Amino acid sequence: MDEEAPSGVNPRIPNMARMYDYALGGKDNFAADREAVQKLFAMSPENRYVPLANRRFLRRAVRYAVEQGIEQFLDLGAGLPSQGNVHEVASRARVVYVDHDPVVAVHARALLATDESRVSLVQGDLREPETILKHPEVVRLIDFSRPVAVLFVSVLHGVADAEDPAGLVRAYARPLAPGSHLILSHLTREGHPAELVRRKEEVFARSNTVFSYRGRAEILSYFEGFELVEPGLTAVTAWRPDDPVPDADLEAAGSWWLGGVGRRAEGQ
Numbered sequence: 001m002d003e004e005a006p007s008g009v010n011p012r013i014p015n016m017a018r019m020y021d022y023a024l025g026g027k028d029n030f031a032a033d034r035e036a037v038q039k040l041f042a043m044s045p046e047n048r049y050v051p052l053a054n055r056r057f058l059r060r061a062v063r064y065a066v067e068q069g070i071e072q073f074l075d076l077g078a079g080l081p082s083q084g085n086v087h088e089v090a091s092r093a094r095v096v097y098v099d100h101d102p103v104v105a106v107h108a109r110a111l112l113a114t115d116e117s118r119v120s121l122v123q124g125d126l127r128e129p130e131t132i133l134k135h136p137e138v139v140r141l142i143d144f145s146r147p148v149a150v151l152f153v154s155v156l157h158g159v160a161d162a163e164d165p166a167g168l169v170r171a172y173a174r175p176l177a178p179g180s181h182l183i184l185s186h187l188t189r190e191g192h193p194a195e196l197v198r199r200k201e202e203v204f205a206r207s208n209t210v211f212s213y214r215g216r217a218e219i220l221s222y223f224e225g226f227e228l229v230e231p232g233l234t235a236v237t238a239w240r241p242d243d244p245v246p247d248a249d250l251e252a253a254g255s256w257w258l259g260g261v262g263r264r265a266e267g268q
């Protein structure tokens with residue numbers, strides 16, 4: 001991206017959307033984002049593949065939801081357009097992307113301009129579920145009387161404990177019809193040396209968002225009201241893998257995330 005930032009964007013402070021974009025090989029980032037990501041890459045060899053492992057989980061989980069008959073998706077914390085975006089994997093579904101980042105909004109709107117009848121982007125804060133759920137674009141494209149897949153993929157680590165991430169998931173789950181799905185992945189400290197987690201958090205502390213590596217029990221609690229589909233909450237690379245030959249770096253990277261898909265049953 002041109003080093004001249006759009007208005008409202010501070011290019012000197014690393015930012016979640018742009019760091020993730022850089023780590024996935026994108027161009028919509030600034031020097032400060034690249035520098036922060038390079039520090040993470042230098043810490044351990046698998047760090048380079050952490051975003052990719054998550055992104056692949058997202059694609060497999062969306063494909064799974066399509067196979068279950070889901071025709072509408074609400075993607076909270078959508079990120080910069082990358083390869084295999086939700087509306088491309090679910091190529092006939094209606095999709096609403098939500099992201100608060102102005103750079104994401106500019107790029108996503110450009111990408112989606114030709115597909116307006118079934119895809120839209122809401123620039124908004126997912127921590128305001130009432131506003132998001134009533135947004136005219138959500139109302140236009142999502143029919144809550146039918147099953148919906150709601151995605152919280154690699155985003156809740158940016159919501160502080162005090163902002164009640166579990167409560168937020170519950171707020172989005174409330175209007176969902178039976179048969180709806182929750183697709184969720186989260187950075188985890190489970191199984192990793194505390195010192196390495198601390199060093200990573202130190203890099204993220206200089207960005208403009210919270211980065212919380214949470215434990216398994218906490219992440220599992222976000223699925224309350226949903227039945228986890230097989231294989232449950234796992235390292236993202238272990239969730240219905242489809243690579244014929246597992247890649248050791250990718251597998252190691254996958255252990256930094258826990259991911260799963262829950263199905264809302266009748267009466268929940």
Ligand SMILES: C[S@@+](CC[C@H](N)C(=O)[O-])C[C@H]1O[C@@H](n2cnc3c(N)ncnc32)[C@H](O)[C@@H]1O
Binds near residue numbers: 016054
């Ligand atoms: C790490 S990216 C993940 C993108 C995508 N979900 C994926 O997994 O590939 C997280 C995205 O969530 C967005 N985000 C973080 N906090 C948010 C909030 N409170 N409201 C809306 N978007 C948010 C960031 O701007 C960023 O684009």
